[in-house]
Amino acid sequence: MGVFEDDFVQPGRLLDESDEAYWGRVQRASDRVEAVTEGAIAPAPPNPPVCPECGLEADRFPTLSQAWVLLEPLDPVNVLPAHFVPPRQRWLINSDGVAWNPWNAEPTEGAQCRISHTVACPGIEPPDLWPWLTAMREENARRAQRLFNPPRTPTLAKVEMPDVG
Template sequence: MGVFEDSFVQPKRLLDESDEEYWGRVQRASDRVEAVTEGATSPAPPNPPICPECGLEADRFPTLSRAWVLLEPLEPVNVLPAHFVPPRQRWLINGDGVAWNPWNAEPTEGAQCRISHTVACPGIEPPDLWPWLTAMRKENERRAQRLFNPPRPSEPGLPDVG
């Protein structure tokens, strides 16, 4: 199941269901979870490749999980050096035109990638691309608060309980 195991609940097997039917249903359910986790939530053809949040057109590709993803158009950005793009935001296109996300895999030297439109969409709150850095920033904020704003001595008129 990969990185989304915690959000995937395997469907219960129906009484009269064959192995092939059951495992087909499991595959479709896990594909849906993977697509949502990756942000591959674009409307499928024949709908136009337009973002429902901002109305801008983007490049639409099928994904390995049989979903569709909107990627930022090649104009004006073109492709990006993969090491400039945070993990889980790098999209690669196979020779057969299928987009896939290598998740946390380190890019090879000189690798290029594309980014999903959801990262650059003006109608969507940006995701926290570096959770570890956000946690470090909050911890530093807390430390700075303690360093530069020490607790006040007890105010007059309050009993000393220490």
């Protein structure tokens, strides 16, 4: 058993399972993990393209991992400049209508993309799109707390001094 991308555990091989059947199962399992990681959790046709969390309709596309993704509708926004969208949240549509996520690939100048409905859904806790920025913000909050609210120094008990004259 191997571990890939922290979220995928390679399934064990069944007794008398052919190589082809085994690697097919591995591929399907890894595709499913990738789809969930990317937010490709839309209901497949013939179900309507409606988010199960908030009930809003969105544009549904098949993905390279054999899943379905709901992308934010093109109304009122057509597409977004890709450099405005965080890595792993940029969705592109092939000429054959298949949606794919370029993950961390740097967008080319002028590139445009769409976003998954899971990022904008009011019924889903938003993902931490920039973990490094979140960590920096938390550290800055701790630093600011120390700067503007220094810890109180313990007060010494008032000791009566003898009158020495």
